[in-house]
Amino acid sequence: MLAKIYVTLKKGVLDPQGKAVRHSLESLGYKEVRDIRLGKYMEVKFGDIERDKADTRIREMCEKLLTNPVIEDYQFEISDE
Amino acid sequence: MLAKIYVTLKKGVLDPQGKAVRHSLESLGYKEVRDIRLGKYMEVKFGDIERDKADTRIREMCEKLLTNPVIEDYQFEISDE
């Protein structure tokens, strides 16, 4: 089983890296870019585990370790790959 | 228009972060985790631009700036949000 986790900065939290990237894109001529926010993407491969159990386990991992709830939100998808 | 970009490390390229995170998950008791790879997730908001033009522009940005093609692969999705 494979979980894809997307971690993004909470709305309102400043994203200096995103700002810098946007600035670089602009100076490269990509004026159409209005905004860019950077986050993390994680792929977690599981061994034998039931699907709905995987769900709670991932939620736990995200809250305990993979994200910092003060500034980050997360979403995830589970697939069978 | 919104593009969601996922950047992952190429197969075979060492992922020190993923390694450390996996080790930590293991010692926290998440033995079911077989592997974890860390990547980047970006959300790019566009101003007025045609859809198929957006496609080539994003590809360009990814190759020029957003990713390091020596060690990274990327994928993206465009939506109307």
Next chain:
Amino acid sequence: MGARPIASLNSLRFGSFDHPKTRYLLNGVVGGIAGYGNCIGVPTVGGETYFNKCYNGNILVNVFSLGLVKKERIFKGVACGAGNPVIYVGSKTGRDGIHGATMASEEFDEKSGERRPTVQVGDPFTEKLLLEACLEVMSRDCIVGIQDMGAAGLTCSSCEMASRGGTGIEIDLSKVPRREVGMTPYELMLSESQERMLLVVKKGYEKEVEEVFKKWDLDVSVVGSVTDDGLLRVMNDGVMVAEIPARALSEESPVYLRPKERPEYLSMTQRFSIDNLPEPTEYAEIFLKLLGSPNIAGKGWVYRQYDHMVRTNTVVYPGSDAAVIRIKGTNKGIAMTVDCNSRYCYLDPYIGGMIAVAEAARNLVCSGAKPLAITDCLNFGNPEKPGIMWQFEQATNGISDACKRLNTPVVGGNVSFYNETQGEGIYPTPTVAMVGIIPDINLHQTQWFKDDGDVIVMLGKSYEELGGSEYLAVVHGIEEGMPPGIELDLEIAVQNACLEVIQKGIIKSAHDCSEGGIAIALAECCFSGPKFNRGAKVTISENIRGDCLLFGESQSRIIVSLDKGNLDHFKEIAEKNKAPFKIIGRVGGERLVINELINCPVEVLKQRWKMAIKERV
């Protein structure tokens, strides 16, 4: 070797700022050195950063690391004692960098991109653990030999260890920890995965060694044993996949005797004469232009990104002639520097090589250190071209001759050839890193002026020389002429005098004159101090052109400042050492004034110097 790394230096060469990739590469390389060096907790205390279009297609990144070891606890990469276990420690093996070593010795062309092997991604965290774990096992009494796995990975480390010990090694590949499935014996033997070491330990100590590496969460595996047949034997799942005399791969490598010939460009560049060069009238503007030249400008943008203080030994930060660190538990200090002016080497590799050594020694002496030894990194183009081979031979001769006279043995080094892209080679760049000792750390010296009223003295002599100077390149766009001459007797006299006056505590600052000549050196004396600026009024009477006087790069010159009361004592020591000198001015005021040529507020000069790189990146 058993040493704990205590400080690093880095020598960086980038293309010109006009080149579209320079900014990106500068950011990336400095960020990379910072990311790795800072994480392993070794301070990066100094270095050099040059920009020249000859590096547009091939930047250079040379790093020097200094370690401290008790002389009775030095370890070697040697495999002794048949039956002793061979142990693999560190990271797992992946397919990283296979053929990396051979590719590093190829010229780059358009197709290189496709043949690129999987690049090694460094893992500084694992390196830090490996470093601590190795030092921990070394503090016990169980290691026979130890060597890191670098180029050509397991193959190279095992053959070299066996060859040095006059033994053989048998390796069982099925025991090698791996990161990927389906790796072939060939791949396992040639992988250049980073952060790995090969150990030979005394039989019976396997458990003890294992425990240490496990404590640090590292992979550890007994992969083989030492034999007495002189062969490297590789087994895989019970099948022998390779067998070769270890010496054949390490000691008995071919010696290349390649044709060499003085390259043609030299007859053109050496034809240059300053007589055809108009003498400028407006010196202030030129002065500011030079201060803002990336090669002369302050490198704070670079070294602010390096942790240069961790381990709390750094007594002189980056920003003076040499970095100085103290050795805890003693009264001693160590000074270190890296130097090479590759433009000089291009114009005359023999003189250029000599100057690299002389300048390094001079930088150390200015900090109050007695030069001890050097190591070098010889970066050249394609040695199959007779011209490059000639440069190589000349430069190494220059280094060798200077080292003999200065009494500084060459204790190590590294060679990097094929630095060419589409036939365009870099300037010959034999980077020299030199280390010196300061017997009493309290008597170390720095380059900046300390007190108003102090007398400024120049040790050494100035000649009418402009060839290869930064002034000629930046202001006139010319990289020609002969590099400045170097006379080792004069160099030694000046250095001995300088060292003696520092060690007797009679001067307050010492700064070597290098790129940009006296004018730039004086400016640096005025504004490079961490606490305040000082002005100076200087009068130099030399019967040479204004531009040579200010910006000429004659060698073997040091600017010192001292209390007026010590002047007699100073003269006595200088004369005893046969070092020529001239009193040239006084510290004081807020401006730097040189003859009738320059008269500028120090703060203006400083801003120009300080901001130049930052503004460009």
Next chain:
Amino acid sequence: MKFGIIVFPGSNCDHDCYHVIKHILKQEAGFIWHKEGSLPPVDCLILPGGFSHGDYLRPGAIAKFSPIMKEIRKFAYNGGLILGICNGFQILLEAGLLPGVMMTNRSLKFVCDNVYLRLENNETPFTNQGKLGGVLKMPIAHFDGNYYADEKTLQELKDNHQIVFRYCAKNGDITDDANPNGAFWNISGICNKERNVLGMMPHPERCAEEILGNEDGRVIFESIIKSFA
């Protein structure tokens, strides 16, 4: 008095702290490996600077699960003194022993330099020998020192006088120019409500000896020792 210095895999400033405590201030000091399940008897714990677990994921994120952290929490709860320096501060934040988070410096670069700090609270066990409003010069060396907290937390920090140090200019003025990393409100060090846990980004252990050109860091260690005298 006795200091315990926690060694995480990747700690770099553990030896530096040891050196200052043992050889400069002549107090007892010992290292404590992060896998230990219990603490020896000590009066003050130091979480030193460095890159615990390579700073992978987020600085301090993995270290907060080290076995020793359970004991550290207990120690804090019982009023023991804990000083987190740089990475140690980041670990205390991740572990929830102090509020807020560290984000990447706004320059997106590692920064190693000397900065000035204004002492905002000298009624803590870590600063009782300092002058309120006094300016200290100290080195910083970090990639993630951009302190951030939500409005409510920030208000609480202010109301409870938990902000101990703020980046300032040489003359003590709090300016944006003097802010090396973009930290909210120029915050460079905070303590908990109970005053027994302090986190600071600057490195007092790097400036506690004359030979290193600056002794401003001594006041932190001397305060700690004083509070036990």
